[in-house]
Amino acid sequence: MEKRGDRVLHIAMFPWLAMGHLLPFLNLSKSLAQKGHKISYISTPRNIQRLPKLPSTLSSSITFISFPLPPFPGLSPSFESSMDIPYNKQQSLKSAFDLLQTPIKNFLLRSSPDWIIYDYASHWLPSIATELGISKAFFSLFNAASLCFMGPPSSLIQETRSKPEDFTVVPSWVPFESNIVFRYHEVARYVEKTEEDVTGVSDSVRFGYSIGESDVVIVRSCVEFEPEWFRLLLDLYQKPVFPTGFLPPVSEGEGDDDATWVCIKEWLDKQRVNSVVYVALGTEASLPKEELAELGLGLEISNVSFFWVLRNELEIPDGFEERVEERGMVHVGWVPQVKILSHESVGGFLTHCGWNSVVEGLGLGRVPILLPVLNEQGLNARLLQGKGLGVEIVRDERDGTFDSDSVASSVRLAMMDDDVDAYESRKGKVKLMKDLFGNKDKSICYVDELVRYLTSK
Secondary structure: OHHHOOOEEEEEEEEEOOOOHHHHHHHHHHHHHHHHOEEEEOOOOHHHHHOOOOOOOEEEEEEEEOOOOOOOOOOOOOOOHHOOOOHHHHHHHHHHHHHOOHHHHHHHHHHHEEEEEEOOOOOOOOHHHHHOOOOOEEEEOOOOOHHHHOOOHHHHHHHOOOOOHHHOOOOOOOOOOOOOOOOOHHHHHHHHHHHHHOOOOHHHHHHHHHHHOOOEEEEEEOOOOHHHHHHHHHHHHOOEEEOOOOOOOOOOOOOOOOHHHHHHHHHHHOOOOOEEEEEOOOOOOOOOOOHHHHHHHHHHHHEEEEEEEEHHHHHHOHHHHHHHHOOEEEOOOOHHHHHHHHHOOEEEEOOOHHHHHHHHHHHOOOEOOOOOOOHHHHHHHHHHHHHOOOOOOOOOOOOOOOOOHHHHHHHHHHHHHHHHHHHHHHHHHHHHHHHOOOOOHHHHHHHHHHHHHHHHH
């Protein structure tokens, strides 16, 4: 007779429409499928097309379920992801996403999965799952420290913090000393934006219901990295909390003949080992033109080699490429980030501190240079800096501006600090983190624990 713990589960996965969410949900799907479970991965057509191909060994275990994103005022029909739209249109994308409730409910009714694992944006999904008798798990692509800073579900739903100043202090529910707070400029723009754009439901309320009405919370992090924050999460949520480890991405040689990668690799191959700073601010973050110019000038005067990824040609400062052609390369558009970070010539990573990028950079042993731009990125920067893992570019506390000297000095600190002891200490800590963030076996053990729980219910 089949033991309950050995049964094959049917698990539906439903991520938010952002690459930093779609890819970790896919990585978790692969881990669960490798353990013999059937996965229905739900998203929109264009986002599914953007995902990497499944290995042949998993193609029969993971089924992609595609639902067109319903039309919404102000959104082009081709806009299906946060990377397709400016930041001030994000709320409109979430309102369109909310219109998927009916097709999602109909799919769950037909397919009757054992579990639905969902993201923060689908605050309406837990009540649907409860109605249909489906167990529900909230999967956080935010680390435990960030979740703790957000607070218990009741505070999120009631939106007890409303002014920028409320987010620049340690919350009352954190019982120990902490540096995990926002700088004023990191939250002011966001609070002002939500006051101007009242479309749909706030992120705070989405998080509150998504967490509060779940049966279990899953976190893409590990206890070894942030033990005190996981203990606090259990107190705040009063329900099971399972880490998955970091689910490090795997680059298995696919796309080695891609023209973009061939060109990039040719340039990287000519650079010295650990000499290049990879500069990429993610698919959503964008800087004002003045700050882009300061960032470019800082890279130029740092005397450090760099590879800089930009979203469009208009972002390139005038005459910049000609001035830096001896030691810098600028690329516009998509790049294979994991392949670049895996290259031996790359030693540092100037990043917007999105958790996905942090995991990839530290998992491959690259020294972080921290330039948070939006969302929870400032909290991630504080977490890394508090552990001595990164060099943060100094910005004005109120308006967030920075200058080229700040960029240049931070890059030099990370890559060739004159203080040998400080440099070696930083490199040593990053090496330890590589063993933790890039540890696939650790993630396998954590997912094993999660699966034991899921199959026991």
